[in-house]
Amino acid sequence: MQRNSLGQGIGRLIAIAVAAAMLLMTASAQALEKIRLGKSVPHPFTFTPAEIGTETGIWKKHGLEIEVFGYGGDAKMQQGLASNAIDMSLGSGPGMGFMAKGIPAKAVAAFADAPLSMGLIIGSKSPVKKLADLKGAKIGVSTNASLTYWLTRELSRRQGWGPDGIQTVPLGRLPGNIAAMKRGQVDGFVMSASVGYRLEKTGDAHVLLSFGDFIKDFHTHVVFATNKMIAERPDQIRAFLKAWIEVIEFMRKNKDETLRISSKITKLPPDLASREYDAIMPMMTTDLKFDAPAVKTLLKSFVELGILPTEPDPKVLYTEEFIPASR
The missing domain is CATH 3.40.190.10 (Periplasmic binding protein-like II)
Known part of the structure; x- marks a missing residue:
């Protein structure tokens, strides 16, 4: 009988401990x-x-x-x-x-x-080979008034071509930009330079410039x-x-x-x-x-x-x- 009572007592303690642990976990989750x-x-x-x-x-x-x-x-x-x-x-x-x-x-x-992270990525089939060739080029951006849009227009302005000297084409996410570049609908696009590094390996594109070299403040x-x-x-x-x-x-x-x-x-x-x-x-x-x-x-x-x-x-x-x- 004593042994059975002892066992029941231990069982109750274990149940209480488990319940307490669950309550603590719940409280912790609720606190977030x-x-x-x-x-x-x-x-x-x-x-x-x-x-x-x-x-x-x-x-x-x-x-x-x-x-x-x-x-x-x-x-x-x-x-x-x-x-x-x-x-x-x-x-x-x-x-x-x-x-x-x-x-x-x-x-x-x-x-x-x-903007050390941002690069201008040019497709391998594009006639754009140097900075001066960008005048009149079509460049993909995510959306109007986005970072990629701003960088492209600011680069154009700083080259003396006015903000519209480079044409911006809103293409949304990365896959749309890459697809448009490969089809020749745009000469390239603005994105993290790392995307360009990856496309350099496949021969599809290269990083023409880093915006961090042009824009400081x-x-x-x-x-x-x-x-x-x-x-x-x-x-x-x-x-x-x-x-x-x-x-x-x-x-x-x-x-x-x-x-x-x-x-x-x-x-x-x-x-x-x-x-x-x-x-x-x-x-x-x-x-x-x-x-x-x-x-x-x-x-x-x-x-x-x-x-x-x-x-x-x-x-x-x-x-x-x-x-x-x-x-």
């Missing part, structure tokens, strides 16, 4: 705040901190769960912000121009400066948050930015592990992934603040490139109130 995070395009290395933060547990450490949504360019992603289909997003500096057009969101951090990528998120969940924005900084610091210190995770997204072979990492990490900042000369470049360009009729008030475009204090 979900953020629906959009990407203007799904695969660039500069946007892989979203997945790296999940796999390393950094988001969870800061009480967050990140659900990622990929879009076919800045314009389509901005529609996601406008409809509250997403809470925050990773997009381009030029995409801030949408805020002046009434998109209910703001940029809350700048995380990539000069710039914010290539920023973090956006909807006005609803800003008003109702400011603490989660702060937690996101604090965690983001930690992810970037992890990436700087752990190249091999960063490439193991990011390659699942970028689909790059090891040699090209390593080459991209070395080229791009210098543009990834942990300061997150908006640089005055970079903002000036963007404001001026919105008018010069025909995106906006006049320079907008910077307060409409971005805020620094959620950026963590310097450590």
